[in-house]
Amino acid sequence: MISQYFDSLISGIEAKIKEDPKAFHPRKKYTLEVARLGKRLYAREGPIASPMLQGPGALPTGPIALCGVTTPFDLLNAMGVTSCFVEFIGALLASSGTVAPFLEKAEHSGYASDSCGYHRAVLGASQEGLMPHPDFLIATSCPCSGGLATMENLAHHYKKDLFLLHIPQDLSKKNVDYLARQIMEMETFVTRHTGRPLDPDRLLKVIEKTNQARELMVEIYHLAQHIPSPNSGKELGNFAIVMALLLGTDAAIDVTRAYRDEFAARLHAGSSGVPQERLRLMWIQNRIQFKNSIIPDLEKNYQASVIVDELNSMTWDPIDPHDPYVGFAERAISIPFNGGVERRVQHLKKLAQDYKIDGAINPCHWGCRQGTGARGLIEEGLKEIGVPVLNLEVDCVDTRNYAEGQLKTRLGAFFEMLHSRH
Amino acid sequence: MMDKTQKYIGWACTYTPLPLIEASGFTPYRLLPTTQAPDRSGHKLHDNLCPHIKKILDRALDNDLPPLAGIVFVNSCDAMHRLADAWNQVRPHDNTILIDLPIAPPVLQGPGALSTGPIAPPVLQGPGALSTGPIANDEKSVDFLSQEFSKLSQTLAEWSGETPTKAATQEGLSHYHEIYNLLDEIKNHHIKGTLNKGGAFMQDLYNQAATQSSTQTLESLKKCLASFQETPSLHKGIPLFLFGNVLPDPEAFSLFESCGAYIVADNLCTGFRQFAAYDKIPPGLNNDQDVFAFLARSLLMRTPCARTFDPQKPLYIADQLLAEARSYGVRGAIGHTVKFCDPYLARLPIIREVFKKAKMPLLLLEGDCTLRSMGQHRTRIEAFVEMLG
Ligand code: SF4
Ligand code: SF4
Numbered sequence: 001m002i003s004q005y006f007d008s009l010i011s012g013i014e015a016k017i018k019e020d021p022k023a024f025h026p027r028k029k030y031t032l033e034v035a036r037l038g039k040r041l042y043a044r045e046g047p048i049a050s051p052m053l054q055g056p057g058a059l060p061t062g063p064i065a066l067c068g069v070t071t072p073f074d075l076l077n078a079m080g081v082t083s084c085f086v087e088f089i090g091a092l093l094a095s096s097g098t099v100a101p102f103l104e105k106a107e108h109s110g111y112a113s114d115s116c117g118y119h120r121a122v123l124g125a126s127q128e129g130l131m132p133h134p135d136f137l138i139a140t141s142c143p144c145s146g147g148l149a150t151m152e153n154l155a156h157h158y159k160k161d162l163f164l165l166h167i168p169q170d171l172s173k174k175n176v177d178y179l180a181r182q183i184m185e186m187e188t189f190v191t192r193h194t195g196r197p198l199d200p201d202r203l204l205k206v207i208e209k210t211n212q213a214r215e216l217m218v219e220i221y222h223l224a225q226h227i228p229s230p231n232s233g234k235e236l237g238n239f240a241i242v243m244a245l246l247l248g249t250d251a252a253i254d255v256t257r258a259y260r261d262e263f264a265a266r267l268h269a270g271s272s273g274v275p276q277e278r279l280r281l282m283w284i285q286n287r288i289q290f291k292n293s294i295i296p297d298l299e300k301n302y303q304a305s306v307i308v309d310e311l312n313s314m315t316w317d318p319i320d321p322h323d324p325y326v327g328f329a330e331r332a333i334s335i336p337f338n339g340g341v342e343r344r345v346q347h348l349k350k351l352a353q354d355y356k357i358d359g360a361i362n363p364c365h366w367g368c369r370q371g372t373g374a375r376g377l378i379e380e381g382l383k384e385i386g387v388p389v390l391n392l393e394v395d396c397v398d399t400r401n402y403a404e405g406q407l408k409t410r411l412g413a414f415f416e417m418l419h420s421r422h
Numbered sequence: 423m424m425d426k427t428q429k430y431i432g433w434a435c436t437y438t439p440l441p442l443i444e445a446s447g448f449t450p451y452r453l454l455p456t457t458q459a460p461d462r463s464g465h466k467l468h469d470n471l472c473p474h475i476k477k478i479l480d481r482a483l484d485n486d487l488p489p490l491a492g493i494v495f496v497n498s499c500d501a502m503h504r505l506a507d508a509w510n511q512v513r514p515h516d517n518t519i520l521i522d523l524p525i526a527p528p529v530l531q532g533p534g535a536l537s538t539g540p541i542a543p544p545v546l547q548g549p550g551a552l553s554t555g556p557i558a559n560d561e562k563s564v565d566f567l568s569q570e571f572s573k574l575s576q577t578l579a580e581w582s583g584e585t586p587t588k589a590a591t592q593e594g595l596s597h598y599h600e601i602y603n604l605l606d607e608i609k610n611h612h613i614k615g616t617l618n619k620g621g622a623f624m625q626d627l628y629n630q631a632a633t634q635s636s637t638q639t640l641e642s643l644k645k646c647l648a649s650f651q652e653t654p655s656l657h658k659g660i661p662l663f664l665f666g667n668v669l670p671d672p673e674a675f676s677l678f679e680s681c682g683a684y685i686v687a688d689n690l691c692t693g694f695r696q697f698a699a700y701d702k703i704p705p706g707l708n709n710d711q712d713v714f715a716f717l718a719r720s721l722l723m724r725t726p727c728a729r730t731f732d733p734q735k736p737l738y739i740a741d742q743l744l745a746e747a748r749s750y751g752v753r754g755a756i757g758h759t760v761k762f763c764d765p766y767l768a769r770l771p772i773i774r775e776v777f778k779k780a781k782m783p784l785l786l787l788e789g790d791c792t793l794r795s796m797g798q799h800r801t802r803i804e805a806f807v808e809m810l811g
Contacts, residue, residue, distance in 0.1 A: 110770060115767055145765055152737055166524050369764060373467055
């Protein structure tokens, strides 16, 4: 079922490219690569007999891993493993409008409706046989305790081996070395499960591609800071967090280059992402993953554009190909969700200043103790630099209690206030 | 009751190495989530965090605390980390430290265990390569936590202005070992029913031991044992095992008893588990590094709460709790967790399933650290006890 969904998404986008390659928007390219990844993850729907995928009957996808958010996906790409963080599937289910029965399934099985919707969706989908079937799992302690618990449940459900990466809190040398060692052990764990040792030449090439995509992302973010911004509300939604899955591949370079070129062309032509941009907004944490009209509405009615997301920023240096484990470790530790809130608030303040932000929206995804748990502290921190925050009460995955009317009323009042300050 | 001569260090998570705090001349004071302070922390953080940390933050906001020379936080779960963040904001002049905690205990044996031999990927040779080869996973988490404890010890020394002597460290360790032994002895009388004082008495002892100096605790525990007269077993109720996260109010145990239950033993983070890491103090802890490593290992390896798990035995907590319940010969179990606690909430479905398969009756209760929330469950507890009667 899910595999067919991706097939039709892919063929639809490919047909459009054929029709008019020039009218091709980078977001379509992004969606195409997401769909291709989805297809690979679901290429063997239904239970499989053996985790070893060699010899006759082997599937083209190679081994599959379900992971935590801060796994080094480029290392897995170098090792021929198709992988994703599990919340990616939760978001896919929400965006395809199919999430509700999975949430219900999880809740009926005793998973609290108070927990993160991404995780409930994934646990429900695994019980319905609609998660990609992993050969092994890799959990990461960052970003959240809920994610760790989900991975433990999935490993138990699939009866597959689980590897654990403990992501320490700050970038001290001791912490980086500690995580780098764990990542080396992860590599051994993966080799043991795939039967394929890491090819050092392939790793070098993968790192080169990671670094190229990184440079392009830096350019994209830099271009998006212009006034008016070439970016608009939906174009970079979920961008950096999903690009992490494609790092080390040509797809990451293609997608990032398409965005870079498109933004540069818009600036050159003097056009902006949102016509007559008036208000520049920052989106905190996750996007609302299911279809909703909030962003188009605020663009149309208030000329307000979400030009930066919290996670769309470069927090890591290029990976040194001769010392990659240290680079992978530093990258995982550097994400804004790791460490104390003070660090996260500093990060948000810097983004707000770099992008000359008028206001921020925090959806306050229900069930997220990690990110939403700090709602009050974030609001106070941004207030110090004069950036008001609108805290919504949404479950970014669960459509069932979504009350768009109420949200729009609150957004309206917030934008009136922002307009009056302008 | 607070002792004005003591210098208190606040702590909130049972992975805090209490002997190190004592060795630096401080009294470890557990920030229990029991307070009449108004409910304001949800506004600072978010209402979706567990009442355990919200009530502690309410105490901080309301100054419902003794004077504290510092607070030791542990990064045991998202909620605990958010508590540390919020504390720094609401009481910016307090000394605080956050200890990072590995997820897995150092037990990686059996099928599927990682090889402990050196791994030398070709890209990691030459200049810039890590200085030492990877250490066995078995030691990695202990090594990491030992270094965190070393940092803690230095920080405590800065706060107190004195470096702990070897004798003070040995005393801290031996006091907590003795507390373990005495509490264990009293607990065993309670399990047999010969203590005859009820669960509230036990919980009161745990609360005292968590909030006063080890010297005071030893004194009161010894007094308790000296005045103890073995009575014939007077189990007054259906014997049950209680597990979960926090339930510090002694009255909650009286409530169980008034419903006809006898809580034989518990696995709660406000119960005996707080002292379970000090069961053995090996001889020959000759230097600080040995002490840190010992504390790291024994804390990571003591009966875990839901936030710690071995990736090689996913959801083993369910089997472990069942085995523990059975070991006490109880007729059923009660799982009590506070709302919004991800570590427990995500493991309850499997716990329920394992208990059901094993035909061990289980009642799950959700609370908010107040007696009021327990009171709301009275009818369910009575019905459960009646069913087992
Ligand atoms: S939204 Fe929060 S709880 Fe959910 S996966 Fe993300 S960090 Fe974890
Ligand atoms: S383990 Fe549960 S009860 Fe304890 S602090 Fe974390 S969320 Fe709260």
